[in-house]
Amino acid sequence: GINGILQPLESTISDAERFKLSKHLYLNCKCGSHFKFGGIVSSNDYQMTFNGIQCKKCMNQLNTLNVTSQLEQRIRSFISKYYQGIVICDDSTCGMITKQISVYGKRCLSNGCKGVMRYQYSDKELYNQLLYFDSLFDVEKNKNQSLRPLYESEDVTKPQELIKGQIDALSEQNRDNFNVCKSIVQKYLSDCGRRYVDLGSMFDFMQK
Amino acid sequence: PKKYQFRTMRTKILETADILDEQIDSFTKIIQQHYQIPSSDFNNPSIISQSEIITVGRIIPDNPQVESIQLNSSSLALETSRTLGIGKRIPLDLSNLTDYSLFPGQIVALRGKNASGDFFKINEILEIPYLGSPVSTNDELTTYYENLENDLKILCINGPYTSSKDLDFTYLENFVTKVNNEIQPHVVIMFGPFIDISHPLVSSGNLDIESPTGKKIQTLDDIFKFLVSPILKKINNKIQIILIPSLKDSISKHAAYPQDSYDKKQLQLSSTKNIKNFPNPSIFQINEILIGVSNNDIFKDLKDINKGSPAGENRFDRISNHIIQQRRFYPSFPGSKSQRKITSSNDDEDEFEFLPSSELDVPYLGLSEFNDVLPDILIIPSELRFFARVVKNTLVINPGVFMRPNSSGTLAQITIEKPKIDELTKINEDGEDLYLHDIWKRARVDIIKS
Ligand SMILES: [Zn+2]
Ligand SMILES: [Zn+2]
Numbered sequence: 001g002i003n004g005i006l007q008p009l010e011s012t013i014s015d016a017e018r019f020k021l022s023k024h025l026y027l028n029c030k031c032g033s034h035f036k037f038g039g040i041v042s043s044n045d046y047q048m049t050f051n052g053i054q055c056k057k058c059m060n061q062l063n064t065l066n067v068t069s070q071l072e073q074r075i076r077s078f079i080s081k082y083y084q085g086i087v088i089c090d091d092s093t094c095g096m097i098t099k100q101i102s103v104y105g106k107r108c109l110s111n112g113c114k115g116v117m118r119y120q121y122s123d124k125e126l127y128n129q130l131l132y133f134d135s136l137f138d139v140e141k142n143k144n145q146s147l148r149p150l151y152e153s154e155d156v157t158k159p160q161e162l163i164k165g166q167i168d169a170l171s172e173q174n175r176d177n178f179n180v181c182k183s184i185v186q187k188y189l190s191d192c193g194r195r196y197v198d199l200g201s202m203f204d205f206m207q208k
Numbered sequence: 209p210k211k212y213q214f215r216t217m218r219t220k221i222l223e224t225a226d227i228l229d230e231q232i233d234s235f236t237k238i239i240q241q242h243y244q245i246p247s248s249d250f251n252n253p254s255i256i257s258q259s260e261i262i263t264v265g266r267i268i269p270d271n272p273q274v275e276s277i278q279l280n281s282s283s284l285a286l287e288t289s290r291t292l293g294i295g296k297r298i299p300l301d302l303s304n305l306t307d308y309s310l311f312p313g314q315i316v317a318l319r320g321k322n323a324s325g326d327f328f329k330i331n332e333i334l335e336i337p338y339l340g341s342p343v344s345t346n347d348e349l350t351t352y353y354e355n356l357e358n359d360l361k362i363l364c365i366n367g368p369y370t371s372s373k374d375l376d377f378t379y380l381e382n383f384v385t386k387v388n389n390e391i392q393p394h395v396v397i398m399f400g401p402f403i404d405i406s407h408p409l410v411s412s413g414n415l416d417i418e419s420p421t422g423k424k425i426q427t428l429d430d431i432f433k434f435l436v437s438p439i440l441k442k443i444n445n446k447i448q449i450i451l452i453p454s455l456k457d458s459i460s461k462h463a464a465y466p467q468d469s470y471d472k473k474q475l476q477l478s479s480t481k482n483i484k485n486f487p488n489p490s491i492f493q494i495n496e497i498l499i500g501v502s503n504n505d506i507f508k509d510l511k512d513i514n515k516g517s518p519a520g521e522n523r524f525d526r527i528s529n530h531i532i533q534q535r536r537f538y539p540s541f542p543g544s545k546s547q548r549k550i551t552s553s554n555d556d557e558d559e560f561e562f563l564p565s566s567e568l569d570v571p572y573l574g575l576s577e578f579n580d581v582l583p584d585i586l587i588i589p590s591e592l593r594f595f596a597r598v599v600k601n602t603l604v605i606n607p608g609v610f611m612r613p614n615s616s617g618t619l620a621q622i623t624i625e626k627p628k629i630d631e632l633t634k635i636n637e638d639g640e641d642l643y644l645h646d647i648w649k650r651a652r653v654d655i656i657k658s
Contacts, residue, residue, distance in 0.1 A: 023559075026550065028413035034550075062413060064426040069410045072428055072458060076405045079463045080562035082217060083569070084545055085224075098272040099542035101570075103232070103287065103295040105225030109272040123218050180426045187429075191461045193218025 015135055019148045021125070022132035023078075027070050031058035038150030039135075040142045040170050042159040050173040064177050071133060072184050079188070082119075082126045091115030127194035130185055137181040143171045212468040212487040214572055223571035228266070228541070231315055232289035235336065236264040239317040242337040252293035253286055253318070253328040260321050260331065264292065266541070267314040270299045276312045276542075281513055284310060286318070286328060298322065301329040307516030308333060309526050313541030315534060336533045338600055339582040343635065343642040344496045349627045352495040356626050360495065361393040364607040364620040365658075366503075366589035367401040367454060372408055372613040375417060375431060379611060381439050383658060388444045391621070395494055396447055399503050399589050399607075400454030400470075402436050403428050406563045410458075428458040433476045441480055449483045452490070454503045456564040464569040465504050465538065466576050489537045489576050491583055496627060496645050500583035502537035502576065504566055507590035507606060509544040524606070528586070528599040536577040537588065543568040584647040585622070594618045596653035603648050608655065616658045625650040 024036040027046075033055050035045035046053050053062045089096035089108045096110045097120065108115040132148065135141050145167060151158040162170075171178075189195055239262075240247060251261035263286070269276065270285035284300045302308060310316070317334035344352075369380045387396065409415050410428070417425050419434035443449055453460045453470050462468040469485035472478050486492060489502030510527050512518075518526050530539055543566030550561045585603045594608030608618035624647060633644040 028411055030412065030414035063416065065417065065428075065430075066413050066415050068427045069415055069458075070413065073405055073410050074561075076458075076463055076564065077561045079217065080546075080564055080567065083219075083464060083543070083565075083567040084562065085219070085542060085568065085570070087221065096272065099275075100268060100272040101221065101224050101228060101542075102297075103225050103229040103290050105221045107295065109297070117221065119219070119221060126217055184427060187461045188217075188463075191216050193215035196215060 015132075015141065015146055016148045019128060019132040019135070022129045022148075024150075025071065025074060025133055025136060027053070027062065027067065029055035029058060029060055029062060031055060031060060033057040036150060037136065039137075039147045040162070040167050040174070041145075041147065041150050042162050043150055044157060044159050048170045048174065050170065052174060052177050064180055067177075068181055068184050071181055075130065075133065075185065075188050078126055078129050082121050082123070084121070086120040087117045088120040089113060089115035089117055123194045127192055130189050130192060134182060134185040134189065137178040137185070139171050139175050139178055142178075143168055209469070209487060211575060212462075212466055214569070216462055216464040216569060219569055219571060227570050227573055229289050229295075232265055232287075233291060235315040235317070236289070236292065238337065239264055239334060243334065250292060252288060252296065253320070253322055254288065254293055254296035254298040256322055256325040258323075260319060262317065262319050262334070263288070263328070264315065264317045265289070267300075267310050267312055267316060268297060269312060270297075276511055276540075279312070279511075279513055281515065284513065286316070299327040301327045302515075304329060304331050305333065305515070307518055309512045309514040309518035309530070311510055311512040311530065311540060313539055314530065315539075338532060339535060339578060339580065341601065341644050342496075342498045342581045342584060343637075343644055344627075346629060346641060346643070349496060349629055349632070349643060353626050353628070356495070359626060360497075360624045361391070361395075362494065362622040362624070363387065363391065363393045363396045364399075364587050364589075364605060364622065365396065365610050366399040366607050366619070367456075368404050368407070368609060368611050369402055369436075370407075371611050371615070375403065375407065375409060375415070375435075377435050377439055379616065379658070380436075381442070383610075384439055384442050387447070388442070392444075393447060393621070395450065396443065397450045397452065397499075397501065397587065398440075399452045399501070400460070401456035401458075403431055403458045404454075404456045405458045406456060429474065432459050433474075437476050440477065440483060443482070445480070445482045447482060448494075450492070451483065451485050452501050452503050453485075453488050454564075455488075455567045463564070464567045464572075465543075466569065466572050467503075467567075487575075491578070497585060497624065497647055498581065498583045498645075499585045499587065500537065500578065501587045503589055504538050505544075505590050505592075506531065506538050506540065506588060507592050509538075509566060510540045522597065524595050524604070525597055525599050528597060528602070528604040531586065531588075531604075532582060532600050532602060535582075536573070537586075538566065538568070538573075538576055540566075541568070541570075584645050585651075587620075594620070594655045596620060596655065598648045601646075601648050603651055603653070605653060610658045618655050619658050621654045621656055623652045623654070 027037045040048045094113045094115045106116045253263040265286040265288045268285050268287045281302050285297050287297045318330050319332040320330040322328045423434045467488040469487045491500045546563040546565040547560040587605045590606045596605045605620050607620035610617050
């Protein structure tokens with residue numbers, strides 16, 4: 001039966017909440033500008049046009065290949081980070097961080113410590129990171145303005161927000177481009193073991 | 209192959225531990241059988257004893273937080289299996305040894321004593337027995353002999369295939385002409401990366417590529433489809449091509465080792481019969497010859513602590529010997545790391561970006577082990593200087609890289625004489641005559657400029 005704490009389904013959590021700890025998608029422009037991309041939102045560094053992302057510093061338009069290749073490199077960097085296989089002790093007084101894994105796996109390697117070792121960069125964090133990148137190029141999420149915000153609400157540099165009609169038009173015009181970008185994230189999501197665990201665990205309670 | 213199609217990004221710590229434990233236990237059995245030691249003679253090295261014992265375990269740093277590059281002869285320890293020593297770890301004293309080469313991840317069998325309880329003093333390192341070499345029958349060899357017109361010629365080429373300044377494949381295209389008209393090998397083994405995910409242009413924001421046929425290039429996969437595949441299709445279809453992926457390949461979504469083969473459909477090479485896609489690593493046969501390939505830079509990553517005669521040897525020989533003894537393509541543990549600082553701009557999120565390195569998916573490392581025999585040829589590309597060496601009668605080759613960052617590079621051409629029965633070593637097994645392939649006697653490796 002169902003016991004323990006009742007938790008909201010991941011899908012009911014807002015993107016702002018769910019991707020709070022995910023890393024931003026940084027893009028480079030050939031002019032050297034290095035900025036956070038947050039979807040069709042207002043930014044001091046870029047603006048969306050009907051033909052994609054435009055750098056505000058040099059007014060250069062980033063072509064699709066530029067965006068997809070940087071997105072793909074960023075994804076692979078997180079996968080490489082994951083495969084560093086660094087493990088950490090959950091006892092905060094211990095502080096053991098290592099790439100060594102005992103033949104008992106969860107046993108801490110520091111003498112006498114009863115803490116439990118776990119991967120520092122978890123598969124859940126990586127999976128969430130991929131979902132965050134996926135959300136940035138999701139036309140519906142852009143239209144609904146349900147993306148994680150690029151600026152903190154108290155940030156004084158926060159620019160004027162875009163108006164809804166503008167966002168809708170830009171979303172439609174960029175649909176094809178965004179779908180190509182989304183396909184890059186989907187390529188890796190399709191190999192991600194975590195995604196299948198998610199589906200599996202939904203049926204877990206029915207089998208008990 | 210199915211078993212390589214495991215999903216990545218989901219490594220479980222207990223499964224990792226299981227593999228690490230099994231490695232020690234399986235070598236304990238090998239040592240026991242080879243030296244005919246009763247299992248009761250194997251003991252836990254972390255317990256004080258008055259007399260000498262024999263033990264098996266994994267070489268590790270005695271401080272878990274130290275990286276392997278900082279290790280020396282007084283900072284090594286031995287990890288036991290669950291069965292032999294309930295996973296206990298004990299520092300090692302190497303002072304009685306005159307010759308050794310040890311590295312983290314290595315499974316060793318030791319004779320020695322723990323007199324004080326604080327460390328295990330090694331008196332002898334027991335050599336791990338070598339796997340046997342593959343053999344063929346008279347009939348098989350005769351067939352291979354008769355099927356070959358000339359000596360067998362194999363090319364081994366290792367990416368990258370462009371310089372670090374561009375993603376221009378003209379160099380490869382010109383080389384294909386040379387392959388078809390001049391070299392005319394039977395087989396070409398090509399290792400990725402074809403399009404390196406860490407290529408400087410990929411992150412610069414200044415990537416503008418057009419396909420010769422005017423196809424719109426929107427992704428790195430498109431570059432492969434519209435620029436690389438057409439070049440591979442130009443290779444004479446009588447030449448067999450074997451493609452081995454790299455952990456740096458953008459085209460591979462399986463960014464972990466062991467790595468699934470490229471997807472032929474995704475490369476748009478489905479119609480090409482002479483192109484075969486194999487996983488990384490894999491072992492396959494060309495005629496009688498057993499070839500093991502692995503695209504994970506163990507020659508760069510394995511750092512041993514050594515003294516005496518092994519230290520005097522060529523480093524490539526030493527590492528090759530470890531691979532052969534440990535019976536797996538990547539015996540180091542933990543894997544390597546590669547990172548660069550992100551060109552930070554305005555804010556606090558100053559962090560490192562990780563680059564592809566060894567990407568070990570430990571629970572699946574069983575797929576990187578040799579089976580019952582040692583391959584005749586091991587091809588393990590490395591960023592380090594090209595070489596071809598014979599180690600324990602195995603031909604070990606690093607072809608170098610096809611393109612260096614700013615210039616052309618190298619590749620390896622292996623020429624193997626047709627198998628002449630009367631020149632091969634005959635062994636008799638269960639009344640049947642079998643022949644060792646003696647590839648190291650029949651092969652010649654030329655490192656040629658790309
Ligand atoms: Zn710019
Ligand atoms: Zn601890």
